[in-house]
Amino acid sequence: MKITGTTRVFMILGDPVAQVRAPEVYNHLFERHGVDAVVVPMKVPAADLAGFVRHTLKAQNVGGLWITIPHKGALVGLVDRCDPLASIAGAVNAVRRNEDGSTDGALFDGVGFVKGLEHFGFALAGKRVLVLGAGGGGHAVAAALLQRGAGFVAVHNRSLDRAEALVSRLKDSAGPRAGVAENADPSGYDLIVNCTSQGLKPGDPLPVDVSRIPAGSTLVDIIMSREPTPLLKACAERGIAAHPGFEMLVQQVPEYLRFFGMPQMAQILQQDLSEVRELLAPR
Amino acid sequence: MKITGTTRVFMILGDPVAQVRAPEVYNHLFERHGVDAVVVPMKVPAADLAGFVRHTLKAQNVGGLWITIPHKGALVGLVDRCDPLASIAGAVNAVRRNEDGSTDGALFDGVGFVKGLEHFGFALAGKRVLVLGAGGGGHAVAAALLQRGAGFVAVHNRSLDRAEALVSRLKDSAGPRAGVAENADPSGYDLIVNCTSQGLKPGDPLPVDVSRIPAGSTLVDIIMSREPTPLLKACAERGIAAHPGFEMLVQQVPEYLRFFGMPQMAQILQQDLSEVRELLAPR
Numbered sequence: 001m002k003i004t005g006t007t008r009v010f011m012i013l014g015d016p017v018a019q020v021r022a023p024e025v026y027n028h029l030f031e032r033h034g035v036d037a038v039v040v041p042m043k044v045p046a047a048d049l050a051g052f053v054r055h056t057l058k059a060q061n062v063g064g065l066w067i068t069i070p071h072k073g074a075l076v077g078l079v080d081r082c083d084p085l086a087s088i089a090g091a092v093n094a095v096r097r098n099e100d101g102s103t104d105g106a107l108f109d110g111v112g113f114v115k116g117l118e119h120f121g122f123a124l125a126g127k128r129v130l131v132l133g134a135g136g137g138g139h140a141v142a143a144a145l146l147q148r149g150a151g152f153v154a155v156h157n158r159s160l161d162r163a164e165a166l167v168s169r170l171k172d173s174a175g176p177r178a179g180v181a182e183n184a185d186p187s188g189y190d191l192i193v194n195c196t197s198q199g200l201k202p203g204d205p206l207p208v209d210v211s212r213i214p215a216g217s218t219l220v221d222i223i224m225s226r227e228p229t230p231l232l233k234a235c236a237e238r239g240i241a242a243h244p245g246f247e248m249l250v251q252q253v254p255e256y257l258r259f260f261g262m263p264q265m266a267q268i269l270q271q272d273l274s275e276v277r278e279l280l281a282p283r
Numbered sequence: 284m285k286i287t288g289t290t291r292v293f294m295i296l297g298d299p300v301a302q303v304r305a306p307e308v309y310n311h312l313f314e315r316h317g318v319d320a321v322v323v324p325m326k327v328p329a330a331d332l333a334g335f336v337r338h339t340l341k342a343q344n345v346g347g348l349w350i351t352i353p354h355k356g357a358l359v360g361l362v363d364r365c366d367p368l369a370s371i372a373g374a375v376n377a378v379r380r381n382e383d384g385s386t387d388g389a390l391f392d393g394v395g396f397v398k399g400l401e402h403f404g405f406a407l408a409g410k411r412v413l414v415l416g417a418g419g420g421g422h423a424v425a426a427a428l429l430q431r432g433a434g435f436v437a438v439h440n441r442s443l444d445r446a447e448a449l450v451s452r453l454k455d456s457a458g459p460r461a462g463v464a465e466n467a468d469p470s471g472y473d474l475i476v477n478c479t480s481q482g483l484k485p486g487d488p489l490p491v492d493v494s495r496i497p498a499g500s501t502l503v504d505i506i507m508s509r510e511p512t513p514l515l516k517a518c519a520e521r522g523i524a525a526h527p528g529f530e531m532l533v534q535q536v537p538e539y540l541r542f543f544g545m546p547q548m549a550q551i552l553q554q555d556l557s558e559v560r561e562l563l564a565p566r
Contacts, residue, residue, distance in 0.1 A: 001284055002307070003306040003307070003310055003321070003322070003323060003324070004301075004306055004307055004324070005295075005299075005300050005301040005302055005303040005304075005306065005324045006301045006324075007306065007323065007324060009323045009324065009325065012288075015343075016288075017288050017344065018287075018288040018289045019288055020288040021288075023286040023287055023288065023290065024285070024286070024287055027286055038286070038321075038323060039286070040286060040290065040292045040321060040323055041286075041287070041288045041289075041290060041292065041344060042292065042342040042344065042345070043342055043343040043344040044341060044342050044343075045341065045343065048338070048341035048342075051334075051337070051338040051341065052338050052339065052341055052342060054334070054338070055331070055334040055335050055337070055338035055339060056335065056338060056339045058327060058328065058331035058334065058335055059325040059326055059327050059331075059335060060326040060327075060328065061300065061324060061325065061326040062325070
């Protein structure tokens with residue numbers, strides 16, 4: 001990779017930032033596809049985030065930002081415009097600097113998730129989905145499911161008020177296709193999505209009673225983990241189609257590139273994401 | 284070069300910025316010497332400079348800034364502390380972010396110039412120097428000459444008030460070793476330094492009457508030019524030792540690296556600058 005005075009600069013903002021993979025993944029892709037751009041990490045404390053975003057994006061060769069923990073929520077209030085998924089989910093994971101200096105925020109977590117479903121051969125149109133967890137992941141996934149054609153999305157959360165708050169936002173555009181699930185019973189759903197953090201620690205109770213998942217239904221556990229989670233293992237033992245969250249990350253890559261004005265590269269990668277899967281593979 | 288989440292990020296600030304060489308030069312050196320750091324260009328308009336510097340340096344993995352045209356003067360007022368040469372010259376070309384978030388500014392143009400003299404075999408101690416031009420280059424060179432042991436430095440400028448203003452600043456630390464030269468007569472000087480822009484355009488009159496330069500004296504023309512300037516050619520014809528400004532750039536490189544906390548790399552390069560000369564060679 002050759003950085004010169006003409007290189008467009010992108011940044012990934014987080015705190016901590018040492019763990020981020022975006023510089024390795026995207027710089028590799030930029031080099032392979034002959035794009036004069038670079039991604040660098042920026043360790044920005046939350047207290048300094050607003051000033052950093054406002055002033056750093058004054059640099060005219062900055063193309064945009066990747067946003068990671070803990071800044072996704074705060075960015076919603078720091079960009080000039082948000083796409084609908086970012087607005088509903090209350091989170092931004094990409095910021096684009098336009099030519100006139102204005103900024104657009106977007107959230108690709110949920111889009112990546114839905115594109116992952118297609119990759120698994122799951123046809124979403126009209127299907128009934130149970131989303132477990134109304135945190136950041138649950139917000140992003142539920143909003144995208146409804147935008148991309150799910151028939152009905154029920155959200156369950158241990159503290160029901162969080163589920164109710166999310167569903168109330170979802171209803172603004174999805175109306176009666178969104179609802180609260182008062183318990184985690186998976187009966188009657190075509191797709192169950194675990195967006196809780198249950199299963200991260202050994203000995204955690206499973207977030208759903210696997211024995212009650214209908215035969216022929218599909219489960220996705222969005223927990224990012226090198227090993228299959230206990231939930232995924234339990235499903236496999238019962239013969240239920242179950243997928244990890246990894247593909248959600250993979251499928252976001254072309255979305256970011258399109259958003260940042262690199263449509264050709266996005267299209268080439270979308271046709272064959274095997275290179276992206278290798279780059280993102282857990283180490 | 285591999286950029287990861289742990290990489291220290293440096294920036295070069297200018298407007299325009301497409302022409303800067305720092306990313307190519309320093310990224311090559313970082314890679315060769317196994318330093319986990321990267322330099323990226325930042326095209327920052329003057330109106331946005333103050334906010335950019337204050338807020339971008341909040342990112343804790345930013346190591347510092349290289350400063351180029353037109354921002355060198357403004358940076359003096361935007362850092363917490365300036366080294367004496369930067370203060371006298373009223374210009375900064377390097378900003379370091381310290382661990383506690385405070386910033387130090389420094390100016391290496393003049394230091395690079397004086398180290399270049401050593402490289403040419405010119406012993407500065409006690410010598411009489413005529414500096415032609417009281418712009419940015421003249422300020423940096425005159426201040427460093429006095430700090431590094433010149434016996435007397437006279438400054439000439441077409442509008443004498445600029446020369447007087449510079450000399451008045453120089454006298455604060457150099458006392459009677461600094462003075463104004465009312466004309467450009469080189470008689471009686473051991474070293475003549477052209478810091479004017481005369482000689483950039485073909486047909487420009489020479490900034491000094493070469494026939495009056497004493498035999499055995501030395502001239503340096505700090506104009507950066509791929510070809511020898513008319514002034515250098517005229518000196519060569521008269522057998523006067525004359526050197527271009529290129530070495531001034533070369534000799535700054537170890538200074539920057541030491542300032543940015545990379546003393547080992549600085550020491551290795553200082554012992555053999557041939558690699559740096561190749562990297563900086565005009566294209």
